Amino acid sequence: MEKYKMHILICGGTGCRASASEAIQSNLQEAIKAKGLEDEVQVVMTGCFGFCEKGPIVKILPDNTFYVEVKPEDAEELIEEHIIKGRKVMRLLYVDPENKEMISDSKHMGFYKKQIRIALRNCGFINPENVDEYIARDGYAALGKCLAEMTPQTVIDEIKESGLRGRGGGGFPTGLKWEFAAKNEADQKYVVCNADEGDPGAFMDRSILEGDPHSVLEAMAICGYTMGADKGVIYIRAEYPLAITRLKVAIKQAREYGLLGNDILGSGFNFDVEMRYGAGAFVCGEETALIHSMEGLRGEPTVKPPFPAESGYNGKPTNVNNVETFANIPVIINKGASWFNKIGSEKSKGTKVFALAGKINNVGLIEVPMGTTLREVIYEIGGGIKDGKKFKAVQTGGPSGGCLTEKHLDTPIDFDNLIAAGSMMGSGGMIVMDEDDCMVSMAKFYLEFTVEESCGKCTPCRIGNKRLHEILHKITLGNGTKEDLDLLRNLSTVIKDTSLCGLGQTSPNPVLSTLENFYDEYIAHVEDHKCAAGQCKALMQYVIDPELCVGCTLCSRNCPVDCISGERKEAHIIDASKCIKCGACMEKCKFNAISIQ
């Protein structure tokens, strides 16, 4: 990267690309060409910066200026002002929401201050489609070190000592898993990367693959070296076209450089990676189901043992790790286990990437040390709740997790604390909810997901979850009884205890945790037939306050079913029998005259 005086980095993550970051790139390049600066300024499309809320992001090096919400038409001004005249374009700088100060360097922003980036170290720094940039940031040094200086066992010991635990949700110690796979003798073994990120609201694996694909390839080769495998397979969702493209490019480049293939770095070690595509099945995140899917079968789980380490893909010893777990490996080897295990909490070492989303000001991808509290994540990094509303709950762990409340805000986040609080780490989705979210509907939403995604192999999951969903639906319609709540609890326990795989063993968690933390809200639904959040349509009615209504007719003109009547300049009335409760009127009213009762 020395050749150029200045570098313009543009976020090429999926979110920013959806907001035209490619057009920004081409406009910038045109403007640079027009000014004859092609040899001075380089434009690089990087992986995700994480601050999706403020995307598209453009960062200029060497002065580290961080521009937010950039539009393609801003390109010319950026070149003219910043690059040529050396003046920052003030209107595109980030404004601190608290003190209204402009901040140009991301490290001073609340969103980035508390973050430590290990798994995401290269996302937003390098061009993921250029292996040289990865190598320039110590890429493949760890693989070289392992092959030249370490025996397979010393590598495994290093990983064990680091305390790294599986980032896909299970939290199983990675070093131990590698050791099991290493100990099983066979003529063929496999390393599998689980990139079937199915958690709705979690997108860290895709961001790593899109922003830093080589880190995963390097780690898979290291894993192959420790367990004696020469084949690696990445199982990735077909819904992630960009990640697939970047991986293909990365594999090709690594092969060209002799970092994959035969006799890697002259060590005599062979390792190559191929890709398999998922086809949309949440249960395939479970490792035995994933392996069946790789074999071209329905992705149904099987009972363990035998564990994949004994009999996995094609009946051979197989080690399956998640993308984020792999992304940590090269850093641990380079910096040492004793560096890594100083970060984090007592039993959960290192950092965790979370996808922060929902009713929060700073939606994005963050990486914090284990043991950071929910309060720090939501208020300091996340910038608090959107539109000044009141925090109600945060859902962690996706469909297998639970809802945590105000009282959990000071809980340090790690694998064990989250389980003790009735939720789980999962893959790291973190959805923040405010006072307008109904917890019964939320539980129903997750059950809807589980019912759809249950593979149907075992009865408790296939039928039990369906019944849970029906009861929740009944409650949201206002037809539930108090006995239904007991039934929900009993049935949930049975499903948890008797299901075959992780999906069924955790699917009732959203129900149990909301029952535990928001019992009053369930009672309000079944006894008073009220939904305080105003989300259960059957339990609410839109009404116009005749005192506040000025008769502007905006609501009646926007009503899709013509159920609002009234003369101009007179108070309007909603016909409840015709109203479909779409909320369009309330959204349009400029006088706050429409409310939910």
Next chain:
Amino acid sequence: MAKIKLAKSKVDKLVEICKSFDNEGSELINVLHKAQETFGYLPAEVQEIIARELNVSVAHVYGVVTFYSFFSMVPKGEFPISVCMGTACYVRGAEKVLEEFKRQLSVPVGETTEDGKFSISCLRCVGACGLAPVVTIGERVYGRVSAGDVADIIKEYQK
């Protein structure tokens, strides 16, 4: 479902796809991906040919096709509308947006309008949670969509 007689050129194409994966039964999912890419969907006739070529039962192929949500046995519309129903989009009002698409186009989720123009489906998280709620139509991504935007979006494609 009505039987469609596949043209010979299509059958040849399928045979070719299967051959490119060495007619290996374990490559079934990859073959189905390619076949769907080529034909847009996987009707029974296509599945029958794949089963024959890979030397597996039609029931096995059907079992796999119906297991994975990515595979479809009905053709999608010219402009396939997908509303993201990931949690982040859901809490920011995706359900209302979905309802509005269903209402305006008068088709339920998973089906195609009579003129073959639009189909509606739900998808789980495209990973653009910063833009929630998100709707995709073909390759195009619409961010921060509200129920009020739906009519305008549909209009863009009705010309």
